[in-house]
Amino acid sequence: MALTLATTAAACGGGDDGGTTADGKTKLTVATFNEFGYEELIEEYNAMQDDVVVEQKKAGTANEHQDNLYTKLAAGSGLSDIEAIEVDWWAALMEQSDAFTDLSDPEVEGRWLDWKTEAATTPDGALIGYGTDIGPEGICYRADLFEKAGMPTDREKVAEMFGTWDEYFEAGRQFVKKVPDVAWYDSSGATAQAMINQVEYSFEDEDNTVIAADNPEVKEVFDTVTSLSEEGLSTNLVQWSEDWTASFQDDGFATMACPGWMLGVIEGNADGVEGWDIANVFPGGGGNWGGSYLTVPAQGDNVEEAKELAKWLTAPEQQIKAFEAKGTFPSQVDALEDPALTESTNEFFNGAPTGQILADRAEAVPFIAHKGPKFADINTAFQQAIQRVDEGKESADEAWDSFLADVERLG
Amino acid sequence: MEAGSTAVKPVGDTGASVSPTGDRPRQPRRDVVRRPAWRQRLSMLDAKVSPYVFVSPFFVLFLVVGMFPLGYTAWVSVHQWGLLSGQGDFTGLENYRRVLEDRYFWNALRNTISIFLLSSIPQVVIALVLAGLLDTQLRARTLWRMSVLLPFVVAPAAVALIFGNVFGDRYGLANEVITWIGLEPIRWHVDTLASHLAIASMVNWRWTGYNALILLAAMQAIPRDVYESAALDGAGRVRQFTSITVPMIRPTVIFVVITSTIGGLQIFAEPRLFDTQGLGGSDRQYQTLTMYLWELGWRVRDLGMASAVAWLLFLIIIVFALVNLLVSRRAGSLKGVHRRPGSPKGARR
Numbered sequence: 001m002a003l004t005l006a007t008t009a010a011a012c013g014g015g016d017d018g019g020t021t022a023d024g025k026t027k028l029t030v031a032t033f034n035e036f037g038y039e040e041l042i043e044e045y046n047a048m049q050d051d052v053v054v055e056q057k058k059a060g061t062a063n064e065h066q067d068n069l070y071t072k073l074a075a076g077s078g079l080s081d082i083e084a085i086e087v088d089w090w091a092a093l094m095e096q097s098d099a100f101t102d103l104s105d106p107e108v109e110g111r112w113l114d115w116k117t118e119a120a121t122t123p124d125g126a127l128i129g130y131g132t133d134i135g136p137e138g139i140c141y142r143a144d145l146f147e148k149a150g151m152p153t154d155r156e157k158v159a160e161m162f163g164t165w166d167e168y169f170e171a172g173r174q175f176v177k178k179v180p181d182v183a184w185y186d187s188s189g190a191t192a193q194a195m196i197n198q199v200e201y202s203f204e205d206e207d208n209t210v211i212a213a214d215n216p217e218v219k220e221v222f223d224t225v226t227s228l229s230e231e232g233l234s235t236n237l238v239q240w241s242e243d244w245t246a247s248f249q250d251d252g253f254a255t256m257a258c259p260g261w262m263l264g265v266i267e268g269n270a271d272g273v274e275g276w277d278i279a280n281v282f283p284g285g286g287g288n289w290g291g292s293y294l295t296v297p298a299q300g301d302n303v304e305e306a307k308e309l310a311k312w313l314t315a316p317e318q319q320i321k322a323f324e325a326k327g328t329f330p331s332q333v334d335a336l337e338d339p340a341l342t343e344s345t346n347e348f349f350n351g352a353p354t355g356q357i358l359a360d361r362a363e364a365v366p367f368i369a370h371k372g373p374k375f376a377d378i379n380t381a382f383q384q385a386i387q388r389v390d391e392g393k394e395s396a397d398e399a400w401d402s403f404l405a406d407v408e409r410l411g
Numbered sequence: 412m413e414a415g416s417t418a419v420k421p422v423g424d425t426g427a428s429v430s431p432t433g434d435r436p437r438q439p440r441r442d443v444v445r446r447p448a449w450r451q452r453l454s455m456l457d458a459k460v461s462p463y464v465f466v467s468p469f470f471v472l473f474l475v476v477g478m479f480p481l482g483y484t485a486w487v488s489v490h491q492w493g494l495l496s497g498q499g500d501f502t503g504l505e506n507y508r509r510v511l512e513d514r515y516f517w518n519a520l521r522n523t524i525s526i527f528l529l530s531s532i533p534q535v536v537i538a539l540v541l542a543g544l545l546d547t548q549l550r551a552r553t554l555w556r557m558s559v560l561l562p563f564v565v566a567p568a569a570v571a572l573i574f575g576n577v578f579g580d581r582y583g584l585a586n587e588v589i590t591w592i593g594l595e596p597i598r599w600h601v602d603t604l605a606s607h608l609a610i611a612s613m614v615n616w617r618w619t620g621y622n623a624l625i626l627l628a629a630m631q632a633i634p635r636d637v638y639e640s641a642a643l644d645g646a647g648r649v650r651q652f653t654s655i656t657v658p659m660i661r662p663t664v665i666f667v668v669i670t671s672t673i674g675g676l677q678i679f680a681e682p683r684l685f686d687t688q689g690l691g692g693s694d695r696q697y698q699t700l701t702m703y704l705w706e707l708g709w710r711v712r713d714l715g716m717a718s719a720v721a722w723l724l725f726l727i728i729i730v731f732a733l734v735n736l737l738v739s740r741r742a743g744s745l746k747g748v749h750r751r752p753g754s755p756k757g758a759r760r
Contacts, residue, residue: 063689065687070709092712096495168420240687241600242575246582377710380688387693391601409513410711 018177021053026302028309029079031057033065035264036132036292037326045309050306061240062086066376075100079297081306082312082313085129087294088319090119091208092373094128100298101303102126108311116331116370120293129293133328135259136361137287139168139392140266143350144275145254149178155352159281163316165224167193168283172233175254187244188390189383191234192225196379197369200286203379204372212378212407219400222382225342226389226396233339236390238383243402245269257282259289262357263327267348277350280357286364291331329358336362374410381406438493455648481725488718494708499715504717510707516720517696519703520727522607526568526699527610529677534671537615539664540621543652545623546630556627556640559620570613571684578685600685603696610697613681618674628665631658664737669732676728677701698723 006223008293021027024399032038042054051080057080059065066089072078073096077279083095093100104127111117112131120129151171154160162168172184185191196218203212227238235253237244247253248269258278270276294310296303297395312318316335323335324344335341336359344355385403388394394402436462488506491499511515545556577584578599586596591731599609633656641651678702682691691698691704698706700720708717 055608061687063687067709070494070712074714093495099495226507237581238687240695242579242583246579250582265563266477380710384688384690384693391598391693393601393696 002129026052026305028054028082028083028306029080029301030054030060030313031065031068033059033062034261035268035326035328036084036285037264037322037328038313039121041313041321045312052309054309073297077299079299081296081300081302082110082310083295084132084292085295086290088290088371088379089376090129090293091371091375094122095373096309097122097128098127101298102130103130103296103307103310105311106148111316111333112331113315113333116175116291119368129295130310131331132294132314132319133261134291134320134331134362135261135289136329136358136365137257137259137282137289138361139255139279139281139283139356140258140262140349140351141255141277141279142275143277145179145182145251149175149206151175152260155277155279158279162281162283165283169228169233172228173231176232176349179254180232181251184255185237186235186247186253187237188225188229188234188386189240190239190257192221192383192386194287194289195221195224195284197289198284200261200367200370201370201405203375204370205330206370208372208374210235210374210378210407212382212403218382222365222386223396225386226326226399229390234347234390238387249273259291260323260327260329261290263346263349264325265353276348278352278354278357280360281362281367282361285366286361287367288368323355327354329362378407383411418535484721486717487714488722490658490715492713492715492718494712494714502715506715507581507723508721510716510723515698515703515720519698522691522697523676523678523699526607526610526678526697527672529607530678531668531671531675532616532621533611534615534619535664535668537656538626539668542626543656544628545627546579546656555625559623561617561620563618563621565617565618567680567683569728570617571681574613575685591702600692606692606697610678610682610685614675614678618671622671625667626660626663627658633659661739665736668735668739672731673728675726676731679705701717
């Protein structure tokens with residue numbers, strides 16, 4: 001009966017192998033989650049190098065990747081040579097910045113958007129992460145389902161409909177009236193997340209004091225989303241759950257908030273489904289959802305080689321290729337202007353000029369929401385509260401009260 | 412052990428330097444005796460100590476990988492201790508107090524006991540019946556016996572993945588069957604009891620066959636002549652099973668009950684993988700104690716509190732195991748059978 005904690009190993013990769021392969025080459029591991037679009041890049045790098053072999057370890061979800069990272073960071077060993085880190089828990093890790101190598105290098109100065117670099121710079125001026133992608137959001141939608149509801153299907157026309165959240169939700173009400181079996185958006189939690197990302201100080205203020213309980217903007221997002229599920233706009237499914245994944249194949253919903261990296265996820269989950277498209281618009285202006293960094297943990301055996309690899313992987317040319325593969329939108333200044341990006345189209349999304357659309361969406365982002373060390377924890381409690389209303393376990397008022405208790409508990 | 416002690420005896424007797432009457436050995440014999448006595452003493456030492464030396468690797472390993480973590484966890488539990496920031500101030504029993512005051516601890520305890528009861532009881536009962544059936548004259552016996560072990564070979568993560576799809580709330584196989592019959596679909600991830608049943612079924616699927624094989628091994632040691640005389644007295648198959656088989660394998664049943672108790676109270680992988688967030692549902696309706704421990708340690712990043720939970724869980728398991736032991740002893744003695752299985756002569760297979 002060995003159902004002990006050892007089973008957490010489900011989330012862990014193999015052991016430490018000293019950083020060299022059998023034929024004496026330096027072995028570098030890159031740990032990522034979801035889709036970074038690195039498969040072909042790594043092959044390319046391996047072909048370029050004689051003495052380095054790179055291997056990617058992919059986790060299915062960001063949560064799984066985060067658990068593994070924390071465990072091995074605490075243990076002081078077992079991390080990959082390069083670890084990808086998502087912005088939502090970046091702040092919590094910045095407090096442990098000693099565990100990561102300072103990657104500052106004259107060669108990479110000015111490579112990224114200013115705010116992307118600033119967020120990765122410690123108070124003493126060490127740069128502990130190279131930016132990969134950012135998550136400018138558009139609205140992805142099913143043109144075939146729009147047609148069923150008698151709505152415009154053309155992406156320019158659709159863009160005109162979703163200028164504000166109210167307009168977007170109103171269109172949703174019309175849609176579910178015409179097509180009652182299909183929800184308007186994929187998940188209440190995901191929609192709430194998109195809205196929270198548009199609040200500059202949501203759960204924590206500038207000094208990282210927790211303000212979630214008293215912030216009217218947070219309460220408004222909560223009230224809006226929970227009332228909309230009652231109106232049938234949501235699938236009431238949890239993002240990343242088995243049912244959520246299955247709903248892509250089952251005409252479960254018609255639209256979803258769509259950061260660049262989501263394009264690859266949709267293409268994978270909705271394999272074989274025709275009708276997906278993306279509109280050059282985001283309710284309430286613009287929004288950024290997620291985006292990541294590559295870090296080099298100081299505990300690794302091959303810190304120098306790992307830094308070289310991270311530098312190469314996050315160079316504009318490479319990020320554009322990753323974007324072409326999986327839609328991870330570049331955070332690199334030079335890449336944003338590059339015709340290879342702006343002229344790129346996506347077959348799965350009805351040939352949409354995804355490069356140009358996301359570049360426009362990035363430009364529309366007014367500010368980057370502040371995310372302190374407690375952001376990820378409070379956000380989980382927030383998402384769970386919304387889920388309880390979706391599932392009918394609690395009324396909206398009860399769920400809000402228990403969310404407040406959870407925030408209190410997290411301190 | 413038996414062989415060891417008989418070997419020691421003669422050495423001990425002849426090697427006694429003081430005769431039974433208490434007379435000192437006479438002087439001239441002393442030199443003659445000396446060398447053999449030293450040797451004898453060495454071999455006596457050898458006989459007495461070597462068994463311990465031979466079993467010591469287990470205990471040394473146990474000290475290193477068993478006792479050390481236990482002690483270290485206790486040490487962490489009385490300190491402020493962040494997952495990433497490391498050791499802080501000594502805080503005494505503060506972490507225990509905070510855990511016991513947290514409503515989610517009691518929620519997790521309730522869930523753990525509920526899932527444990529739903530899994531362990533059916534598991535042992537079914538395993539017992541299954542073993543009873545496998546103990547009969549079946550065709551292709553080995554095939555049947557091996558096939559009950561198959562689920563055990565599959566990794567828990569894979570089991571959770573398969574069952575996660577079976578118990579999907581909306582697109583799951585179980586609900587498709589249920590709605591096809593014409594019943595309301597069950598919300599496996601939402602309703603407390605339904606989620607506990609789904610998780611218990613994963614655990615049972617994995618462990619029942621394993622327990623059945625252990626019980627089967629015990630059943631095969633029961634002398635067959637007992638059954639023959641019972642049959643002559645007119646006892647039917649069922650009567651034989653309840654009055655002979657079950658009482659006679661009592662020590663093994665106690666073993667199975669205790670191991671499944673320990674496993675049941677530590678259940679982690681199945682409920683953990685049943686939820687994408689990892690907290691056991693939106694209302695923590697299936698968060699078990701080990702998941703709660705994991706949440707404190709890895710989400711809240713407070714290893715001090717997590718260690719306090721680990722120790723509380725350890726104490727709870729000991730209490731449960733003791734209660735189990737008493738109950739299963741009693742249940743066995745009520746049958747009025749105190750005889751242990753006799754010589755293996757009667758065991759034909």
